Amino acid sequence: MGFEQVSTLPDGRRLVLREAVLEDAEEMIVFVQKTLGESDYLLFEPGEFRPSVGEQRQLLEQCARSDTHLYLIAEVDGEMAGMLHFQPGKRKRNAHAGEFGISVRKKYWGMSIGRQLLQALLQWARQTGKIRKINLRVRTDNERAIRLYRSVGFKVEGTISREFCIDGRFYDAHWMGIELD
Template sequence: MKQLKLKNGQNLTIRTAKKEDALNLIRYVNKIGGESDFLTFGDNEFNITIEKEEAILESHIGVENKIYLIAEIENEIAGSLNYSGRARQRTKHTGEFGISVAKRYWGLGIGKELIKYMIDWAEKGNVVRKINLRVREDNETAINLYTKLGFKKEGIISREFYIDGKYYSSIFMGLEIN
C-alpha cells in the first residue's frame, strides 16, 4: 500500500485489489466507460457478474506476474490498473496492462502514480522484465505520460478501435525492466 497527497491536497491510497472490491469495481468501470472514448469499452459495456469479477480479482492474488491496483480517494475508486503476465514459461516475463482514472480526477497525477507503483513492483520481483501497453494513436496525454516514464513506441496496430463510424489505430509501447 502507498499513500500520498495529490496536487489538489486530497489523500490518495494505492493498494492491491481484493475480492471484496468486485462490486465497486464493476460500478466504477461502468461509470468510466461513458467518460472517455480512449477505453476499449463504452458506457455500460462492462457486463460482468460479481462472481466473475471476484474470480478475476482472486486470480491476481499471490501470482508473481499479475497485479491489480486500485487508487482510492476517501474510500472511492478514483483509478485502477491491471497488469497480467503471460502463462507460459517462455513468455511469463512479459505482459500488458490497462489503466483508467475517473474523469473527475484527471490531471492530478493518479495515472502516473499507479504506473510508478506497477514499475516498482516489477523491479522488486524476479519475473516481470517487460511491460507492454496499447494506447490509441490520438491520446497524446497518455502517450506523453508513458514516454516520460520510460516506455518506448514499438509498433502500430491499425484499426484497433471503431468509434462513431471512424477507425483508430493503437500504438504499441513497452518498457524493459532490468
Template sequence: MMIYELKNGKRLSIRRAQERDAKELVEMYNKLGMESDNLTFGVDDYYLNVDQEKNLIYNLNNRDNCIYLVALIDGKIVGNLTFIASQRKRLMHRGEMGIAVLKDYWNLGIGNSLMDYFFKWVQSTEKIKKVELQVREDNIAAINLYLKWGFKFEGKISKGIMVNGKYYDLYYMGRTIGW
C-alpha cells in the same frame, strides 16, 4: 498500501484490489465506459459481472507475475491499474498493462502514482522483464505519461479500435526492465 499526495492536496491510497472491491470496480468500469472513448469498451460494454470480477481479482492476486491495483480517495475507488502476464513459461516475463481513472479525477497525478507503485512492484518481483500496452493514437495525455515512464513506441495497429463508427490506430508501446 502506499499513500501519495495529489496535485490538489488530497491523499491518494493505492493498494492491491481485494475481492470485496469487485462491485465498486464493475460500477467504476461502467461509468468509465460512458466517460472515455480511450478504452476498449463503451457504455454497458464492460464484459465482467461482479462474480467474474471477484474471480479475476482472486486469480491475479494468486499469481506472482500479475497485479491488480486500485487507487482510492476518501475510500472511493477512482482508478486502477492491471498487469496481466502469461502463465506459459516462455512468456511469463512479459505482460500487458492497463490503466484507467475516472474523468472527475483526471490531471491530478493519479496515473503517475499508479505507475510509481506498479514499477516499484515490478522491481521487487524480479520476474517481469517487459511491460506492454496499447494506447489510442490521439490519447496524448496517456502517451506522455507512458513516455515519461520509459515506454517506447514499438508499433502501430491500424484501425485498432472503433469508436462511434470511426476507426483509430493504436500505438503499441513497451518498456523493458533491467536490460
C-alpha cells in the same frame, strides 16, 4: 494484503494505492461502468463491461494467487478514483512480459493519479524479479496518455492500423513497451 502506498495529491487530499481485494469486486464493476461513459480511449464501450460480481471475484482471486498478476486500486478520500490491471503472458516463453490497462475517473484527471499508478506498477514489477517487460496499447490520438507513458520510460515499438472502431471510425494504436532490468 500486498502493495499499499499513501501520498498526498496536489490539492491536499490523501491518495491510497493498494492491491484490490475480493470485497472490491462490486465497486470495481461500478467504477469501470462509470469510467466507460467518460472516455472513448478505453477498450470497452459503455454498457459492454458486464461481469458478474462472482466473475470479478474470480479474477481477483486469480490475481491474489499469482506473484506476477496485479490489480491496483487508487482511492481518494475512500472513493475509487483509478484502477490498473497487469496481466502476464500465459505461457512459459512469455510469462516474463505482460500488458496492462489503466483508467482514472474524469473528475480526477490531471492530479497525477495515473502517473502514480504507473510508477507503482513499475516498482512492483521490478520487485517481482520475474517481470522483465511491460507492454500497452494506446490510441495514437491519445496524446496525454502517450506523453505520460513516455515520461516514465515507455517507447513506441510499433503502430497497428485500424486497431479500434468507434462509431464507424477507425483509430490506429501504438504498441508501447518498457524493458525492466
